[in-house]
Amino acid sequence: AQSVTQLDSQVPVFEEAPVELRCNYSSSVSVYLFWYVQYPNQGLQLLLKYLSGSTLVKGINGFEAEFNKSQTSFHLRKPSVHISDTAEYFCAVSLSGGSYIPTFGRGTSLIVHP
Amino acid sequence: SQTIHQWPATLVQPVGSPLSLECTVEGTSNPNLYWYRQAAGRGLQLLFYSVGIGQISSEVPQNLSASRPQDRQFILSSKKLLLSDSGFYLCAWSKPGPSNQPQHFGDGTRLSIL
Numbered sequence: 001a002q003s004v005t006q007l008d009s010q011v012p013v014f015e016e017a018p019v020e021l022r023c024n025y026s027s028s029v030s031v032y033l034f035w036y037v038q039y040p041n042q043g044l045q046l047l048l049k050y051l052s053g054s055t056l057v058k059g060i061n062g063f064e065a066e067f068n069k070s071q072t073s074f075h076l077r078k079p080s081v082h083i084s085d086t087a088e089y090f091c092a093v094s095l096s097g098g099s100y101i102p103t104f105g106r107g108t109s110l111i112v113h114p
Numbered sequence: 115s116q117t118i119h120q121w122p123a124t125l126v127q128p129v130g131s132p133l134s135l136e137c138t139v140e141g142t143s144n145p146n147l148y149w150y151r152q153a154a155g156r157g158l159q160l161l162f163y164s165v166g167i168g169q170i171s172s173e174v175p176q177n178l179s180a181s182r183p184q185d186r187q188f189i190l191s192s193k194k195l196l197l198s199d200s201g202f203y204l205c206a207w208s209k210p211g212p213s214n215q216p217q218h219f220g221d222g223t224r225l226s227i228l
Contacts, residue, residue, distance in 0.1 A: 049214075
């Protein structure tokens with residue numbers, strides 16, 4: 001079975017600074033990887049996904065993530081954050097050829113200070 | 115385009131009362147449907163999922179139940195609510211088929227039990 005670890009429960013950062021939210025997964029087979037964002041009192045929204053091909057994936061709102069198979073990581077990055085990026089971010093993984101039900105990490109709260 | 119509707123947005127119920135939360139999806143056929151619960155400050159807990167009408171799988175034993183009376187309708191119910199049922203309930207759908215399909219979430223229902 002797969003598992004997902006989001007190493008930081010909370011990441012405070014100042015506006016216009018770069019940010020990296022870390023995600024590591026555990027799986028013995030190929031995986032599909034997703035990042036979702038959840039704004040307060042809303043559902044989750046897909047930010048980006050890695051299915052195959054280029055390991056650098058670009059998503060909405062200026063976010064990108066890099067799939068690193070050797071380190072089993074899929075870290076999310078943004079070069080310059082805005083106050084509006086304050087939200088909860090979830091990493092999720094599903095197995096290639098496996099169950100369509102993804103495993104979600106526990107989430108990282110990104111707090112952007114002015 | 116596909117849309118997902120979830121209601122009500124907020125609900126305050128006394129302990130021991132019944133519950134019915136409804137979720138409907140538009141613009142797609144035969145979706146996989148999911149109910150999640152999100153407790154304060156915690157990640158997502160998968161409660162139920164369904165791959166077709168009348169087909170419900172339960173992930174966590176509890177006093178909640180789910181039903182899928184129509185292809186794009188998913189209902190979460192309880193006969194008697196407990197204090198521990200408080201939380202943020204999210205409905206989601208995904209396209210049927212392989213595990214590379216992302217999930218699409220509704221805006222959630224904030225349930226408070228008094």
